[in-house]
Amino acid sequence: MDNIIIDCRHAGGNIKVTTVDGNRVRLEQDLRDTSKWWFYWNFSARSRQSQTVVFEFTNKEVVGPWGPAISRDGVNWDWLGSDSLISRESFSYDFREEDEKIFFSFSMPYQLHHFESFYSRFESHPQVRRKVLTISEQLRPVPLLLAGNGAHDRHIVFTCRHHACESTPSYLLEGLLGYYLEQPKSTVLDNYLIHYVPFVDIDGVENGDQGKNRAPHDHNRDYIDSPIYRSTAAIVNYVEPLRLLVGIDFHGPNKWGGRNDVPFFAKCYPPIKEETDILCEQLKILTMNLSHADDIVYDPIHDVEMGVAFNQPHGRSCSAFFERQQAKLVSIVEFPYFGTHHTAFTQQNCRKFGARFAQALESYLILQLDQ
Template structure:
């Protein structure tokens, strides 16, 4: 018997290897990025790096499709280079919609090796759960079906001629001059896909039946931009530190990027009308961060009222953003010692150019944790919504 098994194994082993399809890698689609270094068909190993997009910022984002998988086989993925391109757990999906994390990869100097069993013939791998231009369009158009209090707007056209979709939410309630003006934006840095999922979680909560969401809708005018740097998200480029400048170093008197220019104009208009109160810029931070934290303006750049309101906002955030990705009160200042172009960072520009009571912050949601998933990010978004509602309801 044992002998027969051995014979079968010898016969079937090579046959099953022959039956496994030819692995093919494709990144030629919206948001895709992969420079293929090697595909070893025998070892079922794929070696890639993020695609180079000269002048379009860091090479850190990767996202590609694999076909030719024998269902049930284990694919080995070897990715470089550290630290920005090598999350401890990568994202993978068998439908390009629902994303899971791989098990933890093994680090080898500047590279990392993931192994993932795949039960379909096709799958997708990415640095983190992708949020493409189409996802921003879908979020905006689906949200606008909620009724007349939710408007889909075009914030602007980009330099490459793409639309930047945005939402404006204001339910019937207090008169316009009494409304709280709130501006939420994500993805000034194209690779930080998690920040757009935080944005989606916030939008879904804002439009939900939760009485607190309803109360906030009735007393505010909320503008939401799920992706600021549409052009780099579309081509799968990193965006951070791009040429001629980073979106988040573009907040000056003469901005280069259209989304920054229009955001500035609309915020200034609301401020001049006396109806601007809160600005939140959504990002993903350094690879080592394990918890969300806020970048804030330096204390001496803020008025007494501004400091008081900022403290109150951080306190309500701590009460509401309770995890699994919890805000534990960590605050980092981005002033002159952080960056020589610190006045051209969004929240610092907003602070300088709007009324004293305005709070302007950057929320950095950790991306390199087991909870940095679609669900984990959207939970942060929902909790951020509750923090905003509590902030205005309990202002001293």
């Protein structure tokens, strides 16, 4: 009988076990359907006895600065802590009880069940509606959340999880939408209609795929004449008739290091750039002087202009599609997996940053009402 049982048969699970040798487990991330190396993993471990177990990854450095994200129920997550790090390829965990089961992940997961819990808080809100955007390739309903005033022809579209593993922006969006929905009266909801697609690649999210660099191309390179994915084709058909004012696509960057540790915008060419700059300035004002250690700060010095680094014009991305719809403000928001050495990203402070993002966007949108 195995002393340590590794499993990934849960929402978002992803792992390949190489060997189990005593209290040492060697494993690696599963790169199925991925054309390039990537870093996401998520598994559960159950120990039949109390012991210290070493988990060693055999395919490059994939353990973050705070050790793994850890959970006992698969819903609520925290960081195991930097003390658990042996290296960026391995960590240890002290199992203290017989048959103790723990979930470990590269970063804070966000699954469909998280969204369902969020939605349940607001499903009776008079300005909230829920639809099915389309049915995925694996026959999952792709949720579409509407929040605001459908009588006004002013539309905002948020998309997330074009790359399945990029989970932390989902918490930001909970904070963003929750900020508007929790107010007794919201200027934004009274004058605009928000359309939110929380899982563009819902099959990848639930299956635990990397999603990034999916072969033959991933969902964020599918805004082409003949999309190969049902969800991207449905987004095109749904958004094209709208009078789109704002289109923002939310992503996670590379694993860590440099600007990958802080929130940043990937911007468009002028004149859209100048509209995004207004939003960015508001967000900077709201976050730069925060005093709590867990507050997430945004500084536009880290933003990436169009034509710089990865932010190249190619016309195949969701943001490029928003541009073609002549939206006034279009941007990609990149939101890290871990944070800086000063501030670890958690479910709570990601939502808190989302609320400040909502305030910044509110300031921008109020200006639009006067134009």
